[in-house]
Amino acid sequence: VQPAGPGRAARLAVEDVALADVAAAVGTPTYVYGAGEIAARFQALARACRSHPTLIGYAVKANSSQAVLTHLARLGAGADIVSGGELRRALVAGVPADKIVFSGVGKLDAELDAAIAAGVRSINIESVEELERVAARAHALGRVASIALRLNPDIDPDTHPYLATGLRESKFGIAMSDAAALATRARALPDLRLVGLACHIGSQILDESPFLASFERLSGLVRALRADGAPLRQLDLGGGMGITYAPGDRELDVERLGAALTAAVAPLGLELVLEPGRYLVGSAGVLLTRVVGRKRNGERDFVIVDAAMNDLLRPALYGAYHPIVPVDLAAGERPPIRADVVGPVCECGDFLAQDRLLSPAGPGELLAVLAAGAYGMAMASTYNSRPLAAEVLVHGSEFAVTRARKTVDDLIADEQVPAWLAR
Numbered sequence: 001v002q003p004a005g006p007g008r009a010a011r012l013a014v015e016d017v018a019l020a021d022v023a024a025a026v027g028t029p030t031y032v033y034g035a036g037e038i039a040a041r042f043q044a045l046a047r048a049c050r051s052h053p054t055l056i057g058y059a060v061k062a063n064s065s066q067a068v069l070t071h072l073a074r075l076g077a078g079a080d081i082v083s084g085g086e087l088r089r090a091l092v093a094g095v096p097a098d099k100i101v102f103s104g105v106g107k108l109d110a111e112l113d114a115a116i117a118a119g120v121r122s123i124n125i126e127s128v129e130e131l132e133r134v135a136a137r138a139h140a141l142g143r144v145a146s147i148a149l150r151l152n153p154d155i156d157p158d159t160h161p162y163l164a165t166g167l168r169e170s171k172f173g174i175a176m177s178d179a180a181a182l183a184t185r186a187r188a189l190p191d192l193r194l195v196g197l198a199c200h201i202g203s204q205i206l207d208e209s210p211f212l213a214s215f216e217r218l219s220g221l222v223r224a225l226r227a228d229g230a231p232l233r234q235l236d237l238g239g240g241m242g243i244t245y246a247p248g249d250r251e252l253d254v255e256r257l258g259a260a261l262t263a264a265v266a267p268l269g270l271e272l273v274l275e276p277g278r279y280l281v282g283s284a285g286v287l288l289t290r291v292v293g294r295k296r297n298g299e300r301d302f303v304i305v306d307a308a309m310n311d312l313l314r315p316a317l318y319g320a321y322h323p324i325v326p327v328d329l330a331a332g333e334r335p336p337i338r339a340d341v342v343g344p345v346c347e348c349g350d351f352l353a354q355d356r357l358l359s360p361a362g363p364g365e366l367l368a369v370l371a372a373g374a375y376g377m378a379m380a381s382t383y384n385s386r387p388l389a390a391e392v393l394v395h396g397s398e399f400a401v402t403r404a405r406k407t408v409d410d411l412i413a414d415e416q417v418p419a420w421l422a423r
């Protein structure tokens with residue numbers, strides 16, 4: 001996001017497309033993604049890992065837009081999926097099955113069947129029960145399923161408690177104390193091929209040390225399995241690479257992260273797998289919204305906008321900070337006010353910012369909620385019968401609508417009223 005090109009410096013743009021032009025053509029609220037920023041992020045991470053074979057498996061959950069996914073597939077990304085839906089999306093986008101890893105704590109039989117039939121690179125096993133179930137499904141399909149064990153390294157990544165997944169008390173992964181027994185069992189099952197170990201310790205991590213700590217926890221088991229003749233192929237250190245949200249936030253040094261992880265994994269002779277979601281798409285997206293009105297209750301000022309918690313849940317759910325800036329950059333010169341930026345949804349938790357110092361914006365003016373490319377649209381709902389926001393992908397000076405705005409009649413048309421009520 002930057003001021004628009006020569007002569008148009010007063011308006012905010014994604015690449016060379018002024019956000020005001022997008023709003024005029026598509027309306028609001030609209031998610032706008034920059035293809036160039038996504039490519040730059042992907043290439044920066046790939047470059048950082050250049051010294052060792054690395055698969056970057058994009059965590060589809062962060063932004064499952066078919067256009068974004070296809071763009072990443074073209075760049076060479078694999079996919080980290082957590083459902084049959086994401087498997088289907090990744091395959092349709094052109095991600096080769098051999099670049100897809102299947103994570104998730106509650107994989108359904110039908111989802112496992114689809115993944116085994118497609119021949120995904122690995123199914124990341126979460127428990128002994130799942131191990132046996134995958135073997136049975138593979139057997140029934142007459143296939144050998146490639147699996148990895150997802151271990152829980154019990155590492156605290158120093159992030160929001162909802163985003164820490166690698167702690168002993170979380171629901172994710174296999175306890176380290178059970179790992180060796182599960183590996184032995186996996187190797188004894190003829191319908192399974194144990195190709196590696198995996199972990200994912202959390203999200204929005206801003207330095208390499210938690211990744212290196214989990215590598216240390218896993219590497220001993222890798223060596224033991226290797227010594228025992230296991231033909232391992234990969235070590236998957238998960239996703240979780242963070243981005244900058246609030247001004248003054250630390251920035252992840254991706255070059256340093258890549259260098260550290262590849263240097264650690266290289267001596268094992270295994271391919272490195274990473275599962276970044278937020279890092280690739282988070283900073284590439286803005287949520288474009290229009291001011292509905294202003295009000296003041298007692299001491300508190302409110303800027304009411306047409307985007308709400310159903311469009312961007314992160315502030316309500318995690319207290320997450322997203323910068324909010326006026327699209328008309330001249331508005332940035334007005335003396336700032338302190339206000340809550342809230343949506344029209346009937347919940348006190350419906351806010352995009354609280355107690356925020358921002359440029360005042362009046363009814364009809366456009367605002368951009370920044371760093372909204374990850375876990376924005378992906379977590380959106382139609383709560384309060386609000387149709388999902390539109391989505392737009394920018395490429396240089398062009399933009400394409402990648403998800404058209406629906407109408408309330410579309411929402412109603414998705415449902416049926418039983419005959420006895422229609423009579």
Ligand code: LLP
Binds near residue numbers: 204241275
């Ligand atoms: N791999 C696995 C197994 C995961 O569970 C996740 C995210 C990722 C990779 C990608 O993590 P990332 O690189 O995007 O941090 N809704 C939250 C984030 C939830 C992340 C869940 N798992 C948010 O808005 O911050």
